[in-house]
Amino acid sequence: MTTTAFVRLTDFDLEEPFALEEAAEATGTPPRVLWQLVRSGLLEAVWDETGRPMLTARAMLRFRRMQRLHRDLGVNFAGAAVILDLVDRIEQLRREIDELHSRFVA
Numbered sequence: 001m002t003t004t005a006f007v008r009l010t011d012f013d014l015e016e017p018f019a020l021e022e023a024a025e026a027t028g029t030p031p032r033v034l035w036q037l038v039r040s041g042l043l044e045a046v047w048d049e050t051g052r053p054m055l056t057a058r059a060m061l062r063f064r065r066m067q068r069l070h071r072d073l074g075v076n077f078a079g080a081a082v083i084l085d086l087v088d089r090i091e092q093l094r095r096e097i098d099e100l101h102s103r104f105v106a
Contacts, residue, residue, distance in 0.1 A: 020055065
C-alpha cells in the first residue's frame with residue numbers, strides 16, 4: 001500500500017529564496033521563461049549578494065498557479081498574473097468585510 005505525503009504551506013518558509021535554475025527545475029520550466037517573467041514584472045524576484053535573481057517559494061507557488069491557468073484555460077502569462085492579482089484582492093476585501101462584520105454586528 002502506497003501512502004501519499006502532503007506538504008502544507010505552513011511546512012516551509014514561503015520567503016525562502018531559490019536560485020533561478022532551482023526554481024526552473026522545481027517547476028519544470030526553462031530558466032529563460034522564468035527570467036522573462038521576472039523582467040516583465042509578472043514574477044517578483046529577490047537578488048542574491050552577487051546580483052543573481054532568485055525566486056522565493058511564494059513566487060514559485062504563484063508561477064505554478066499561472067502555469068495551471070495557462071495550461072487549463074489557455075490564458076497567457078500576463079493574463080494569468082492579472083487573474084491572480086484580482087483573486088488576491090478579492091480575498092483581501094473578503095477578509096476586511098469579515099473583520100468589519102465581526103466588529104459591528106457582534
